Amino acid sequence: MKYESFDDIYSRACQRKGGVEALESLLSEPLSNKQLALIPDDRFLAQFSMSIFQSGFVWRVIRNKWPAFEEVFWEFNIEKLLMMPADMLERKSQDVRIVRNFTKVKTIPANAQMIRNIQLEHGSFAKFIANWPESDIVGLWLYLKKHGQRLGGNTGPYALRQLGKDTFILSSDVESYLRAHSIIEGGLYSKRSLDAIQRAFNHWQSESGRSLTELSRLIAYGVGENTVQA
Incomplete structure (x- = not known):
């Protein structure tokens, strides 16, 4: 070619x-692998969730509501989210301060579980992302699509870009x-x-x-x- x-x-x-x-x-440079590895794992979950809610929606509205999302979902504390019972998640999805889309809300604990699984194997999700080679960045996209929820298409890549991963x-x-x-x-x-x-x-x-x-x-x-x- x-x-x-x-x-x-x-x-x-x-x-x-x-x-x-x-x-x-x-133009702007991505973060270094060392910088990426220092990002708290809850920030990855927060950005994944923001990108999911922004998909097909007005981005500005989601950004304006995001402080409420952080409050409602315990600043995306992964351990708390994984302990949350289903009925509580449903109640949170109806909170008037956020965008009330239960299908998207359900991705938050689902993607928290993906992050938790990777933490158990790699020590932290941030290190997993940082160590993934950019020469196979599409492989990371496909991993997120397969093991996460609603992270296919441009949603996963946009989230990675916002977090500073080179893509x-x-x-x-x-x-x-x-x-x-x-x-x-x-x-x-x-x-x-x-x-x-x-x-x-x-x-x-x-x-x-x-x-x-x-x-x-x-x-x-x-x-x-x-x-x-x-």
Whole structure:
């Protein structure tokens, strides 16, 4: 597979975003593995839950209500959540301070259990995430989808990005680029497509030394309706 060079990707993003300085100001680095490993596991559960509630909803509304979510669900204390009886969970799901969606509320203890299982095997969920190689980031996506609840599609990747894990995001702009350059043809989240996407990003990372986070944004800035006059 012949990929477009990183220099061409970067040059196009520069032209569309007003030059190198303007473009670089839009980029951000992920956390280091050491920094990731220090994040409390309850913050992973909180971010997973926030991303699940934001999916298909107005993100701003969820952010505004999030302090109430933290209060209602004991700041996402994993041990407390796993001890919570079913009738209490149902009552909490009807609290007027949060978004009352019982289907999504049920993912909170379910994903707490996933995190607890990983804690027992790896010491902490944060270390598990930190040690997962970025060269197989789609493997982590698939793990979260299989062992968690409602973490498939872009929900898991967006949560990882917010937490600081280095990952690309398959936004509509990135997907458009991948299809236009014949990197993928079928379903976006098929194993064949995900493997092809991972190989492409690994190639650009090897070529450029840039993080997956930066590469994803650079590709997105080079397509779509986001041109800025220089």
